[in-house]
Amino acid sequence: MYQEERMIQIVNYLKLHKRISVDDICEIFNVSRDTARRDLVKLEEHQKIIRTRGGAILPSFHHDSISNYNERLLTVSEEKQVIGQLAASLVRNKDRIILDSSTTVQACAEKLNVQECSVITNSINQADVLSRKDGVSIHLLGGHLQKEHRYVYGSSVIATLSHYFVDKAFIGIGGISAHGLSLIHEEDGMLKHQMMKQADQVIVLADHSKFGKKFPYRFADLSEINIVITDRLPDPDMLDIFQHHDIEVIVPS
CATH class of the missing domain: 3.40.50.1360 (Rossmann fold)
Incomplete structure (x- = not known):
């Protein structure tokens, strides 16, 4: 699975479960911890998530915020x-x-x-x-x-x-x-x-x-x-x- 596909699925998981850990990503997508961390770094760069200790949560967007x-x-x-x-x-x-x-x-x-x-x-x-x-x-x-x-x-x-x-x-x-x-x-x-x-x-x-x-x-x-x-x-x-x-x-x- 390509990184872009994992990133979409990570965000979808967060919409359902509110938070995700590095271990969750490793287990769900069968990837290494380094790969999981790189996915989270990339998602944070795109302002899709907020990284936390050992994982990530969704940002609290206001309704007047939307990506260009x-x-x-x-x-x-x-x-x-x-x-x-x-x-x-x-x-x-x-x-x-x-x-x-x-x-x-x-x-x-x-x-x-x-x-x-x-x-x-x-x-x-x-x-x-x-x-x-x-x-x-x-x-x-x-x-x-x-x-x-x-x-x-x-x-x-x-x-x-x-x-x-x-x-x-x-x-x-x-x-x-x-x-x-x-x-x-x-x-x-x-x-x-x-x-x-x-x-x-x-x-x-x-x-x-x-x-x-x-x-x-x-x-x-x-x-x-x-x-x-x-x-x-x-x-x-x-x-x-x-x-x-x-x-x-x-x-x-």
Whole structure:
């Protein structure tokens, strides 16, 4: 197993168990204590953990803290790649689609494989990825550049979007709960909501860690979603909520 894969699994373990020791890492991943310590040092450099005597704990992030786009790309998990592949498989030839600026949606852009397709996006990363694909027409929306998270935003972007109609919108989120879709930044949420309004079909891309989470800005209701693509089925309560709103849940077979 590569170091990056262990690092992702160490963080996932911490989310469940709150702390991990060097001995735990050695036993779980069958590695030496030196390797375990190097993993923890690397995670601390990325501000994913706080090292303690003999192990690590998760940092106490405030809700207004989120890694920048390039940092999040470093930890794009296998689950997000699977979600991206499933999302890309829903795009049909000659579809008109919207792709937002999330890293999970970028996984969809990377997997996109159609002969002809029109894409509207506010993400300079998505545009760059798609520029290397033949047959994909790209409309990169113009506006204020959010440098840290690599998307454009503003009233002019929302006004431009309102003139377009598309077959599908692929939307990434911070959290999804009975109260709706949420994230941290209001300007990002307003833009995502406009994207949803322009689409015949709204497809939310969310790994299982997003279920039940609520962030400060709620930008859409569950009634506005058609499909959720995720890496594993949500718990029965969340699944009941999705069924109540007639939301199709797609997971790997």
